[in-house]
Amino acid sequence: MIRNSIDEETTNVNIHSAEMTALLRCSYPNMSHDSISKCLVSSDGVNNTYQFIKHFNYPLLGRVISARAGFLLNESVRLLQARQYDSCISIGSGLSMLTYLISNKITREIAIFDCDVDEMLSERQKRISSVESLTNFKPQFSQNCSINIIDAYKKGTMLNELFPEIKKPLFILEGISYFLPKTVFSWLLDQIFHYDSKAVIFDYCHSAENSQCLDRLLNTLPDFLCKGDAIYPSTSLPINRLYQNFNQVKTYAMDEVDIILSEKNNETILLRDQNNYVPTKIVVAE
Numbered sequence: 181m182i183r184n185s186i187d188e189e190t191t192n193v194n195i196h197s198a199e200m201t202a203l204l205r206c207s208y209p210n211m212s213h214d215s216i217s218k219c220l221v222s223s224d225g226v227n228n229t230y231q232f233i234k235h236f237n238y239p240l241l242g243r244v245i246s247a248r249a250g251f252l253l254n255e256s257v258r259l260l261q262a263r264q265y266d267s268c269i270s271i272g273s274g275l276s277m278l279t280y281l282i283s284n285k286i287t288r289e290i291a292i293f294d295c296d297v298d299e300m301l302s303e304r305q306k307r308i309s310s311v312e313s314l315t316n317f318k319p320q321f322s323q324n325c326s327i328n329i330i331d332a333y334k335k336g337t338m339l340n341e342l343f344p345e346i347k348k349p350l351f352i353l354e355g356i357s358y359f360l361p362k363t364v365f366s367w368l369l370d371q372i373f374h375y376d377s378k379a380v381i382f383d384y385c386h387s388a389e390n391s392q393c394l395d396r397l398l399n400t401l402p403d404f405l406c407k408g409d410a411i412y413p414s415t416s417l418p419i420n421r422l423y424q425n426f427n428q429v430k431t432y433a434m435d436e437v438d439i440i441l442s443e444k445n446n447e448t449i450l451l452r453d454q455n456n457y458v459p460t461k462i463v464v465a466e
């Protein structure tokens with residue numbers, strides 16, 4: 181029933197990557213605590229995702245996305261509960277229900293924003309509306325904010341102009357660095373640095389380490405990561421500036437994330453050999 185209504189309403193927006201991560205963040209719900217994002221995925225999205233996994237021989241993709249999702253949920257909730265951030269701003273939300281899960285876990289009132297390009301936001305809204313009646317979605321759990329980060333960079337739009345009431349934000353940039361040129365991603369971090377009080381969580385791919393899985397994807401799918409120039413050898417990330425702008429910066433490789441969450445949730449550790457997955461890192465700066 182959910183699928184039918186989503187399939188009928190699906191437009192031509194290119195939503196493959198968002199459908200894939202929305203589905204796969206629910207692959208290991210013990211790790212991600214998410215069984216809801218998959219409700220926003222069309223049957224085409226499900227088929228495309230499984231074809232992708234098969235074609236690129238990447239059976240651990242679901243584990244990587246679920247572990248990332250669970251880690252971001254835990255870290256966001258920890259930050260929002262322990263500190264006095266006034267908001268949670270997710271950029272590139274796609275079809276992820278992360279902000280909804282966060283809103284259910286925190287006990288403080290904060291402003292929550294889901295930001296994405298216009299077409300994705302309207303698709304997101306349509307799909308949420310179509311499942312709303314079948315679940316316990318709180319209709320107002322977040323505000324939508326339309327932003328194209330590349331356009332904002334080109335036009336010189338300041339990020340804080342979009343959120344005039346917000347003084348102490350937590351920014352979540354999940355799965356978006358891969359779509360942005362390096363200069364744009366650095367600019368985005370610079371925009372976040374402007375806030376006196378802030379935190380940011382993001383993931384990125386680093387090319388410094390060998391991975392047969394990464395090579396396979398790069399060789400067979402030229403647009404993967406390269407298009408956005410998004411492979412960051414750790415030296416080219418503005419790591420120094422992160423240290424200058426935050427009290428604490430921690431970086432976690434995906435195998436560490438998998439160990440932390442597996443131990444916490446009584447799951448078997450799966451991300452042991454990075455030849456079998458794309459090595460990414462998660463940065464938590466507070």
Ligand SMILES: C[S@@+](CC[C@H](N)C(=O)[O-])C[C@H]1O[C@@H](n2cnc3c(N)ncnc32)[C@H](O)[C@@H]1O
Nearest residue numbers: 197198201272273274276328329330354355359
């Ligand atoms: C791989 S999806 C990740 C979605 C979600 N964060 C998740 O992890 O499930 C990447 C998202 O980034 C968004 N995105 C890509 N380029 C963007 C841009 N220039 N400005 C804003 N959002 C962008 C896409 O529309 C898409 O929703």
